[in-house]
């Protein structure tokens with residue numbers, strides 16, 4: 001199984017899990033290539049510090065997006081949406097532009113990254129104590 005380095009605590013403990021969306025309930029073969037109207041949700045979680053986020057890949061009407069949701073406990077959710085230039089969908093290197101949200105309010109990229117860095121510092125300090 002693929003493992004990723006956690007950006008909060010640095011351990012190789014991030015494990016992605018596929019989350020079946022409503023679209024895929026009647027479709028056991030969820031590894032089919034993206035079609036128009038498809039969505040794929042993955043949940044990443046770190047077993048060391050508890051950092052986690054969701055990625056939701058969606059494509060419909062020729063618009064390809066990947067939404068990343070960082071859960072913030074009781075605080076608003078940090079969310080950013082990558083708009084991907086077709087036809088090279090699904091490769092983050094080809095992101096056309098990003099939208100950044102705190103809860104449902106659009107915020108600047110700088111403010112968003114500040115909040116993410118603060119969140120990761122908090123997680124790291126919790127797990128190194």
Ligand SMILES: [Zn+2]
Nearest residue numbers: 006009046049
């Ligand atoms: Zn971690």
